[in-house]
Amino acid sequence: MKSVTFRIWRGDVTGGKLVDYTTEFSEGMVVLDIVHKIQATQANDLACRWNCKAGKCGSCSAEINGVPRLMCMTRLDMIPVEKPVTIEPMRAFPSIRDLVTDVSWNFLVKKKIKKFKPRAPDAADGTWRMQQEDIDRVQEFRKCIECFLCQDVCHVLRDHRKHDEFIGPRFLVYTAALEMHPLDTEDRIEELKQAHGIGYCNITKCCTKVCPENITITDNAIIPLKERVVDEFYDPLGWLWKIIRPKG
Amino acid sequence: MATPYETFEYDVLVIGAGGAGLRAAIEASAAGVKVGLVCKSLLGKAHTVMAEGGMAAAMGNVDDRDNWKVHFADTMRGGQYVNNWRMAELHAKEAPARVYELEAWGAVFDRTKDGKILQRNFGGHKYPRLAHVGDRTGLEMIRTLQDHGIHQGITVHMEWTIVTLLKDGERVVGAFGYDRERGRFKILKAKAVVIASGGLGRAYKITSNSWEGTGDGHSLAYHAGAELLDMEFIQFHPTGMIWPPSVQGLLVTESVRGEGGVLRNKDGHRFMFDDIPDNYKSQTSTDPEEGWRYTQNDKNARRPPELLTRDHVARCINREVKAGRGSPHGGVFLDISWIKEKIPNAAEHIKRKLPSMYHQFMQLANLDITKEPMEVGPTTHYAMGGVRVNGDTQMSSVPGLFAAGECAAGLHGANRLGGNSLSDLLVFGKRAGEFAAKYAKENSAGQISDAQIEEAARQAIEPFEYGAKAGGSAEGPYQVQHDLQNMMQELVGIVRREDEMSRALDGLDKLWDRARKTAVYGNREYNPGWHTALDLKHLLTISEAIARSALDRKESRGGHFREDFPNKDAESGKMNIVIVKGADGSMQLRHEPIPAMPDELKQVIEEMK
Numbered sequence: 001m002k003s004v005t006f007r008i009w010r011g012d013v014t015g016g017k018l019v020d021y022t023t024e025f026s027e028g029m030v031v032l033d034i035v036h037k038i039q040a041t042q043a044n045d046l047a048c049r050w051n052c053k054a055g056k057c058g059s060c061s062a063e064i065n066g067v068p069r070l071m072c073m074t075r076l077d078m079i080p081v082e083k084p085v086t087i088e089p090m091r092a093f094p095s096i097r098d099l100v101t102d103v104s105w106n107f108l109v110k111k112k113i114k115k116f117k118p119r120a121p122d123a124a125d126g127t128w129r130m131q132q133e134d135i136d137r138v139q140e141f142r143k144c145i146e147c148f149l150c151q152d153v154c155h156v157l158r159d160h161r162k163h164d165e166f167i168g169p170r171f172l173v174y175t176a177a178l179e180m181h182p183l184d185t186e187d188r189i190e191e192l193k194q195a196h197g198i199g200y201c202n203i204t205k206c207c208t209k210v211c212p213e214n215i216t217i218t219d220n221a222i223i224p225l226k227e228r229v230v231d232e233f234y235d236p237l238g239w240l241w242k243i244i245r246p247k248g
Numbered sequence: 249m250a251t252p253y254e255t256f257e258y259d260v261l262v263i264g265a266g267g268a269g270l271r272a273a274i275e276a277s278a279a280g281v282k283v284g285l286v287c288k289s290l291l292g293k294a295h296t297v298m299a300e301g302g303m304a305a306a307m308g309n310v311d312d313r314d315n316w317k318v319h320f321a322d323t324m325r326g327g328q329y330v331n332n333w334r335m336a337e338l339h340a341k342e343a344p345a346r347v348y349e350l351e352a353w354g355a356v357f358d359r360t361k362d363g364k365i366l367q368r369n370f371g372g373h374k375y376p377r378l379a380h381v382g383d384r385t386g387l388e389m390i391r392t393l394q395d396h397g398i399h400q401g402i403t404v405h406m407e408w409t410i411v412t413l414l415k416d417g418e419r420v421v422g423a424f425g426y427d428r429e430r431g432r433f434k435i436l437k438a439k440a441v442v443i444a445s446g447g448l449g450r451a452y453k454i455t456s457n458s459w460e461g462t463g464d465g466h467s468l469a470y471h472a473g474a475e476l477l478d479m480e481f482i483q484f485h486p487t488g489m490i491w492p493p494s495v496q497g498l499l500v501t502e503s504v505r506g507e508g509g510v511l512r513n514k515d516g517h518r519f520m521f522d523d524i525p526d527n528y529k530s531q532t533s534t535d536p537e538e539g540w541r542y543t544q545n546d547k548n549a550r551r552p553p554e555l556l557t558r559d560h561v562a563r564c565i566n567r568e569v570k571a572g573r574g575s576p577h578g579g580v581f582l583d584i585s586w587i588k589e590k591i592p593n594a595a596e597h598i599k600r601k602l603p604s605m606y607h608q609f610m611q612l613a614n615l616d617i618t619k620e621p622m623e624v625g626p627t628t629h630y631a632m633g634g635v636r637v638n639g640d641t642q643m644s645s646v647p648g649l650f651a652a653g654e655c656a657a658g659l660h661g662a663n664r665l666g667g668n669s670l671s672d673l674l675v676f677g678k679r680a681g682e683f684a685a686k687y688a689k690e691n692s693a694g695q696i697s698d699a700q701i702e703e704a705a706r707q708a709i710e711p712f713e714y715g716a717k718a719g720g721s722a723e724g725p726y727q728v729q730h731d732l733q734n735m736m737q738e739l740v741g742i743v744r745r746e747d748e749m750s751r752a753l754d755g756l757d758k759l760w761d762r763a764r765k766t767a768v769y770g771n772r773e774y775n776p777g778w779h780t781a782l783d784l785k786h787l788l789t790i791s792e793a794i795a796r797s798a799l800d801r802k803e804s805r806g807g808h809f810r811e812d813f814p815n816k817d818a819e820s821g822k823m824n825i826v827i828v829k830g831a832d833g834s835m836q837l838r839h840e841p842i843p844a845m846p847d848e849l850k851q852v853i854e855e856m857k
Contacts, residue, residue, distance in 0.1 A: 012773065026492075026493065026494075027492050027493075028491070028492020028493060028494050028495065028612070028613065029492070029494045030494060030495075030612070033494045039726075039776060039777075040726040040727075040730075041726075044724050044725070044726065044768065044769060044770070044775075044776070044777030044780075045768075045769060045770035045771075045775045045776065045777050045778075046776065047773075047774040047775070047776060048776070049289070049290070050458070050459065051289055051293045051294075051295070051297070051458040051459065051460065052293075052295075052297065052298045052458050053458065053495070053498065054298065054495075054498050054499075054608055054612075055607065055608065055611065056297055056298050056384070056386075056387065056604065057289075057292075057293045057297045057298070057458070058293070059289065059290065059293050073611050073612070075611070075612070075614075096429055096773075096774055097429075097773055097774040098774070100429075100774050103290070104406075107290075107291065107398075107406075110395070110398065111398050111399070115354075115395065115396070115399045116353065116354035116395070116396075118352055118354070121352075126348060126352075127348055127351070127364070127365075128351060128363075129362070129363030129364065130356075130359055130363050131359060131363055132358065132359040135356050135359065138356050139356055139358075139381065139382075142356055142381070142387075142388060142391065143384065143387075143603075145297075145387065146292055146391075178354070181354065181356065184354075
């Protein structure tokens with residue numbers, strides 16, 4: 001067996017430090033396996049979140065050698081192990097303890113977005129009809145596992161701390177899934193521009209790069225939403241049409 | 249000194265926020281009562297999120313011969329007739345409405361050509377019946393419930409753990425727990441409590457379950473005086489990953505076989521054709537070509553033997569491996585890549601139908617499932633047994649205590665059909681929420697004695713006291729958990745024998761002694777060592793219940809296979825095994841005759857034979 005040193009951030013909201021742990025590893029192991037091994041044998045109180053260990057729940061987000069990733073989907077053969085591997089919590093959120101951060105802000109943001117409002121059912125039995133090609137895009141967005149890595153890497157949140165004015169890529173994707181849902185009748189364009197701060201995104205695509213579900217966040221979700229905002233608020237012809245169009 | 253704690257008051261308290269818990273909370277809230285929802289993880293991370301294949305509901309969108317009667321008969325046949333027939337009936341009748349309801353709340357299922365919800369084939373289901381979204385149906389379901397639920401006025405306490413239920417006389421009137429973040433104690437008073445805590449797979453070494461599956465709900469209910477039913481019936485899912493070792497147990501969805509995947513041994517032989525049980529012979533194809541046509545929705549074709557029930561497929565795999573015909577890492581081969589012989593663009597087709605599986609194998613095993621076969625073997629997946637409930641109301645034998653989802657027993661009998669779990673969560677989650685709200689309206693809040701709270705707090709703190717006394721030399725919780733998992737895997741696993749299970753019961757006594765003295769260090773803030781120490785009590789309780797029930801059922805049926813009693817026994821098929829905590833605190837076991845089925849249901853089963 002080969003050995004590896006993990007340099008893990010230990011601490012809480014008042015501060016902390018990187019602590020080295022050296023352990024052995026075998027073929028196919030992922031970063032989360034090593035963290036668990038350290039937890040079981042060297043540091044019983046090492047705090048980390050995890051659930052499915054299969055990239056499906058989005059709980060074990062961390063910064064591995066500075067890159068936001070899921071610990072369960074990062075194999076040791078994907079990263080250099082000759083020198084210490086740094087494991088830090090997501091830095092865009094306040095620390096709770098060790099690798100666990102306070103992500104509650106995300107849950108508050110979601111609640112502010114207007115919920116799904118379907119049109120009346122299409123069939124007499126109360127069901128709807130949709131074609132597969134009309135839902136492919138929405139299904140892409142609904143793959144999101146809410147790991148919040150996109151929020152972590154977004155400079156508007158991470159560096160500029162605009163948590164009060166900008167909902168971040170995760171919730172732009174969420175809004176896009178609702179707006180592009182074939183059955184939805186709600187209008188979220190006004191709030192996107194005002195309260196949800198879509199204008200802050202300057203499409204650097206960092207979020208797309210870290211998405212473990214490979215959702216094309218910027219191109220497929222954010223840019224089309226930006227276009228809708230532009231059409232609604234900045235298109236002079238459209239604006240004129242809204243005034244003169246026949247009512248009813 | 250009185251223990252400091254924070255108190256919350258609800259009409260209905262729901263413990264667990266997977267599919268069943270969320271659905272129960274939504275229903276109770278809709279009934280106009282005040283609802284609290286507690287979950288061990290963040291909201292939306294519960295084990296439901298891992299469900300892959302789909303939810304079974306006889307909507308008949310793909311094959312219009314399907315209806316509730318066929319679904320009912322399939323469920324009973326799959327469960328080997330020891331199911332709670334009332335639950336199987338309600339489940340089959342109500343599942344379609346629950347699926348449509350999800351669509352009304354924003355779920356986006358895959359579609360048929362005429363725009364309806366698409367349904368896929370699954371083991372033991374006669375017709376294509378599973379509403380699905382690729383192979384990430386659980387995520388779709390939990391996210392839909394979560395996104396709907398957050399607007400329903402439910403108070404959600406994330407990352408809280410319940411340690412014990414609180415009682416007023418015979419009634420459950422609340423729960424005692426702590427928040428994981430700060431480790432502070434919480435008292436949750438409630439007129440009715442719904443347990444929706446999921447499974448117990450973490451009692452075993454090889455499991456598809458996450459850390460949360462420690463049987464908390466089963467154990468909480470048991471210690472509060474509720475009856476547990478059918479605890480011997482554990483489902484070992486036939487296809488878990490086996491390589492690399494760190495992913496051992498991780499689920500490979502049955503949809504792989506539903507989409508045409510086949511099982512082969514090391515000689516390339518499709519061994520599932522070798523052993524087809526009598527009660528499935530008429531429905532199962534003996535011709536590979538016909539089996540393939542079935543997976544491609546040919547209504548006149550019968551299903552391939554790979555889609556027999558999970559208990560049977562798991563045992564066949566076990567047999568191949570033991571006979572030395574297994575794959576290099578001790579499993580068998582599951583191959584979907586072969587369909588390239590049958591359809592053009594097979595690689596794209598596989599990626600579209602099984603995106604998570606493609607992703608999972610690519611990332612974790614460096615294996616492209618569109619080109620190579622997977623190596624798979626059985627993994628502990630699901631507890632058919634659990635809290636004994638009334639089939640209509642989901643109330644347990646303790647007044648005010650309800651249970652729904654995996655932690656409740658009855659629907660699945662001796663073996664659960666794939667896809668019947670997600671529908672179970674919705675159908676009985678809703679019912680539990682509805683009847684818990686009704687109960688809460690009809691009953692006033694109970695009284696909780698200080699002594700109960702002090703005792704619960706004392707027990708919760710104990711591991712730290714051992715830690716302080718031992719000064720670093722005492723055993724931590726992880727080694728005890730590890731030894732328990734190895735022992736259950738070895739002695740009460742997929743193939744069982746009397747002498748091994750008796751050894752397991754002795755082993756459990758010793759593990760209890762060790763668990764009682766487990767030491768924890770550090771402080772109470774987000775301390776996983778402490779959390780693991782407290783979970784041990786649940787794991788040991790349910791392990792004992794499994795071992796005692798399994799020792800007592802002297803036959804083989806569904807998920808329970810006895811090497812020393814390899815056949816079904818007609819008399820044993822007429823009873824369920826009930827476990828209850830005796831007055832002296834010891835575990836008591838009794839046989840309960842299965843109530844006679846009404847004639848109209850008997851007739852349905854006859855018609856479907």
